[in-house]
Amino acid sequence: MAKILILVGTESGNAQMVADALKPVLEDAGHAVDVNDKAASVGDLEAHDVLLVICATHGSGDIPTNILPLAETLERERPDLSGHRYGVIALGDMTYQDTFCGGGKKVDQVFELCGARKVGERLEVDASSQPLPDEEALAWIEGWKNLVD
Numbered sequence: 423m424a425k426i427l428i429l430v431g432t433e434s435g436n437a438q439m440v441a442d443a444l445k446p447v448l449e450d451a452g453h454a455v456d457v458n459d460k461a462a463s464v465g466d467l468e469a470h471d472v473l474l475v476i477c478a479t480h481g482s483g484d485i486p487t488n489i490l491p492l493a494e495t496l497e498r499e500r501p502d503l504s505g506h507r508y509g510v511i512a513l514g515d516m517t518y519q520d521t522f523c524g525g526g527k528k529v530d531q532v533f534e535l536c537g538a539r540k541v542g543e544r545l546e547v548d549a550s551s552q553p554l555p556d557e558e559a560l561a562w563i564e565g566w567k568n569l570v571d
């Protein structure tokens with residue numbers, strides 16, 4: 423079973439709500455789960471072998487400010503994260519068209535850049551058609567939780 427860290431990137435709470443909904447599901451599957459919305463350095467990731475990034479988009483395709491320090495540190499320092507696996511749930515809104523889920527997509531790229539191995543396909547949740555982001559995420563996690571044993 424995996425030691426999972428859920429990394430939350432949020433401005434107005436939806437990503438945190440999704441994290442709170444998924445944590446017990448992962449725990450019931452036997453995983454150890456922590457949630458962090460303030461991770462800023464590689465050291466914050468070290469105690470876990472699997473990372474689940476749940477990241478909203480703000481501004482114009484931008485990463486939320488609470489997770490921006492971590493994304494910038496990883497991009498700048500390019501630490502070797504090949505010992506980590508990760509998954510991404512990106513929250514966005516299709517009405518923003520060109521920048522849909524830009525925050526989650528950027529964070530996904532940064533982890534890829536550092537050599538972390540992606541598990542499953544990125545989930546992209548559209549707030550304009552899916553008012554409750556945790557519902558889609560709860561369906562997605564049913565497959566993902568079995569991929570990270």
Ligand SMILES: Cc1cc2nc3c(=O)[nH]c(=O)nc-3n(C[C@H](O)[C@H](O)[C@H](O)COP(=O)(O)O)c2cc1C
Pocket residue numbers: 431432433434435436437438478479480481482483484486513514515516518521522523524549555
């Ligand atoms: C000011 C503002 C700007 C946004 N910009 C984008 C965007 O560029 N692309 C996108 O896909 N969604 C965008 N969104 C939608 C949010 O990402 C979406 O509502 C998400 O669920 C918010 O999650 P949070 O509550 O965790 O911050 C924006 C929302 C706001 C309020």
